[in-house]
Amino acid sequence: MVSVSSKVADCEMSFQSLITKWQTLNSSVEALAALGAELRLRREELDGDSRMRSLLLDVVRRIDPGLLDGIDANEERAALALIQTSFRQAIDLIKNPARAPGWHYEDPVILKSQGQVSRLNVRSIDTLAAQRRDLGEALHRPGAFLDVGTGVGWLAIEAARAWPALRVVGIDSWEPALVLARKNLAESGIAERSAREFADRAQRRSSMDDKGGRGASRRARLRADRGVFTCAFDYVGAESANGC
């Protein structure tokens, strides 16, 4: 039979091991926070308090002495965004432990940070394309690039910049992210440029279609009016409903 005192001892042991685990896990959390703080000071070109700065640098060195060597400004921005979104997502989980699984974030910092991270994928695809000739050629000839789960749209915008021959379409089902995607798209100037190029192309096609009848010509003009990005950042369902 187990005595009451041994049960209490078991409970204490188990709480002690929980605290030990927390200490181990927390050192990673704090190290990540220090790395984020150091990256923010660098990004914003702030000196900060000299004592704090030296502590932060010490933590970063302990993680890995060469951790930030050779990291360019874009990579610094992406790494900081990654850390920010991780912390925000973790806080969101603690605040809403009963929530459903999936991507339902409304916090603009989470949405924007995730987008900043994702835009680097375009560089990764370009790096891969340098080794894969077929991929490289496909990226630079007319075609379509579909970004499923585009979020705030940065990957799609970056793709449109990197590979101007492609028609880029971003789709997502989460309206709070799409609101930011439309704003980013409008501010990027990509939509306007692409819509103009598309209109020129459609105009040329329209002149050719004129030889083939009024119906075809009207369809071509409609395509030109809507522009390349009219359908971009709409729901998948809405895209088919619009007949894009």
Ligand SMILES: C[S@@+](CC[C@H](N)C(=O)[O-])C[C@H]1O[C@@H](n2cnc3c(N)ncnc32)[C@H](O)[C@@H]1O
């Ligand atoms: C991890 S987030 C990445 C977002 C985006 N790539 C970025 O970096 O900002 C995943 C995205 O996929 C979207 N998503 C999930 N299921 C989807 C579906 N069935 N159709 C379209 N989008 C979907 C979510 O709404 C969310 O925006």
